[in-house]
Amino acid sequence: MLWAVNREAGAKGLNSGMRLADARALLAGLVTARADAAADRQGLERLALWCNRFTPWCAVDASDDGDGDSGDGGLLLDITGCAHLFGGEAALMDEIAARLSGLGVENRLGLADTPGAAWALARFGPAANGRPESRIAVHGEARTAIAGLPVEALRLAAEDARLLRRLGLTTIGVVDGLPRTSLARRFPSRERGGAVLARLDRALGRFAEPIVPLTPPPACLERLALPEPLLDRAGLDAVLARLMPGLTASLERDGLGARRLALWCYRVDGGVVRRAVATARATRDGDHLTRLFRETLETVDPGFGIDCAALHAERVEPLAPAQLSLAGDRRKQGGVDLLVDRLLAKLGTGAVCRLEPVARHRPEAAERAVAPGHDPVPRLEMPEAPEKPPRPFRLFDRPEPIDVMAEVPDGPPLLFTWRRVRRRVARAAGPERIEPEWWAGAGGRDETVRDYYRIEDADGRRYWLYRAGLYGSGEAEGSPRWYVHGLYG
Amino acid sequence: MSASRPISPMRVGPSCNGTVDLAALRRRIAALERRPAALEGATVGSRAGQPWPLGIDALDGALPEGGLAADGLHEAAGASAADGPAAAAFLAALLVRLAHADRQGAVLVCQSRNGAARFGRLHGPGWRDLGLEPADLLILRARREKDVPWAMEEGLRSRALAVVLAEAESIEFTASRRLALAAAEGATPALLLRHDGLGPASAALTRWRVAALPGRADPFDEGAPGLPRWRLALVRARGGRPATCEVEWNRETGDFRVAAALADRPAAPRAGAGAVEAPRRARAVIGG
Secondary structure (H helix, E strand, O other), X not given: OOOOOOHHHHHOOOOOOOOHXXXXXXXXXXXXXXXXXXXXXXXXXXXXXXXXXXXXXXXXXXXXXXXXXXXXXXXXXXXXXXXXXXXXXXXXXXXXXXXXXXXXOOOOOOEOOOHHHHHHHHHHOOOOOOOHHHHEOOOOOHHHHHHOXXXXXXXXXXXXXXXXXXXXXXXXXXXXXOOHHHHHHOOOOHHHHHHHHHHHHHHHXXXXXXXXXXXXXXXEEEEEEEEEEEOOHHHHHHHHHHHHXXXXXXXXXXXXXXXXXXXXXXXXXOOEEEEEEEEEEEEOOHHHHHHHHHHHHHHXXXXXXXXXXXXXXXXXXXXXXXXXXXXXXXXXHHHHHHHHHHHXXXXXXXXXXXXEEOOOOOHHXXXXXXXXXXXXXXXXXXXXXXOOOOOOOEEEXXXXXXXXXXXXXXXXEEEEEEOOEXXXXXXXXXXXXXXXXXXXXXXXXXXXXXXXXXXXXXXXXXXXXXXXXXXXXXXXXXXXXXXXXXXXX | OOOOOOOOHHHHHHHXXXXXXXXXXXXXXXXXXXXXXXXXXXXXXXXXXXXXXXXXXXXXXXXXXOOEOOOOEXXXXXXXXXXXXXXHHHHHHHHHHHHHHOOOOEEEEEEEHHHHHHHOEEOHHHHHHHOOOXXXXXXXXXXXXXXXXXXXXXXXXXXXXXXXXXXXXOOOHHHHHHHHHHHHHHOOOEEEEEOOOOOOOOOOOEEEEEEEEOOOEEOOEEEEEOOOEEEEEEEEEOOOOOEEEEEEEEOOOOEEEEOHHHHOOOOOOOHHHHHHHHHHHHHHHHHO
């Protein structure tokens, strides 16, 4: 079966749905390739991403999925408010058509108030022949523009279109002229009649048909088309420097600050490169954001050149207008945020953190790392023992097991071997007993009692050791084990 | 240039019979020697100009400005591999003192993953006991060793931090020079813990070799460890001279103190200790 044919094969009398043997008989030199619906879909999505250069609201047309006979996918672009950037609707159509042709994509375009009417104009509208106006329905004139088109242009199922034709209803205008109830009654089932009416209503704008964009449209966007494709990093920096002031100005006007920015680079060959940076706190400091991009732009591959770039503010938060403060601390706090963003941009999220106390007994669980921009949550204060022994300033992620000679049952160690060096204990304080919380020990998790000792060895080095378990607590648990958990210096 | 030169020789002469702040002069000369570029702008004078004394005469006297320069790079390493934690603790003590001197600044500590495995990661409650709120502590844990000096430089140049501490496996001279310049430019003190010991050359203003010493017992508990005690060897100080001192660190008051065994001694038996006293006497003569 033929899934799709190109223009030349079509001119020779082939069409989709034909059996391969028949097609071969008709045209001996036919070149075929196996149809791959998933790859088609992916290709369309890539193209839709690339179309973001025209408008941020692009989607793959899903309305002709599923009825099998299509091989010609479509893209839907909502160009509301975009056309004037390209010199009007006709100029935009021209540019899209020219660029798609340049990529080797055969295309037909239609422009109308509704996706349905645009679909009809693109597929069944008059041949453009260099006059894109003929496929543009003037605002509010969608009905007249598609009235003369065949009923197939309504995106109907094949059998519905056949039925309409058999009834002598060949154009959209005629179908629309009939009373709705009588039109619906001509179909064998209520569902099919309803579907046809729904298609009609959508094409004529009586029924909304929202377009879900492939990528969420940004809150703010700044784009720059380049007369000459860019090939190097320096050009990219210059582009960024041109785009950033505009974006920060729009953010400021809307009282927003960016949490995530992305630079979209559209390549001549149809590829799209996206590089995003995130900030710890909403900001619209152009210099700072530009600096964050510095690291990520290193990896942009310009291919055969980048001919269009756009800066998207993908995630924004309300940000009050900046106020010059008399005290220096606000400025200082800002400086720390900027620093954190720079560090994170290069080293990856999670590289920088603050420590936040957690209401747990076990030292390793008593704190957690939080992202620096994170505002401190109101935290539970544990009722603390009045005189808590000092804690080490260094803690091992994993306590290191040691061999110990200690007084039995609960004396401090006398001698221990850590990292293959034997150390004689000179002074010891403790034990400080740390047990897991009553609710945490259940379920086979670590529930042994720990007795912590502060130790100074004969050379003056200080350790935080603990004994897991008790001596003589039973055969099943074996003898207690000892660990170094932290260092005092 | 003449406008930015603060004291001309003409003005020093007449003021000699009155009061001359020798320390301020020294500081100025050191600044002239060290960073001529900084004097042209107005960057000197804020907190950058204030050297920061350790509170121990033997060491402060050996430093050119009577204290650690607050806009320089200071290195420390353990006297032996096992003394690494002692050097880390000494730098932690310096860090806490500096963070206290600069009330509102955050502190950045840069570690690599390997470094964290060596002597452990930072433990918040322990830092609170040292006198630094964990909330003021920004911790960077880099995946690669070479990101540590990079992050340190970024932190120093940001001018937003009270002090930056980094731990490095090894630092070459060029890298240390870069860090020293960043510290001067950002007017931020930089502390560097070297795991590889003090290498052959470095651009640091001061280099310390730290060894742990057996300490005294806790005054309230015979068997318990008391204040930590270190032998601090000032191996190199630009514009100063080497010195050695045994000190105790009191984390509750945040002070260094000459260790008792030395302080209790009636007279200075060694040449080193005598030389340490010399500048103080000289200052007294001029002041009178």
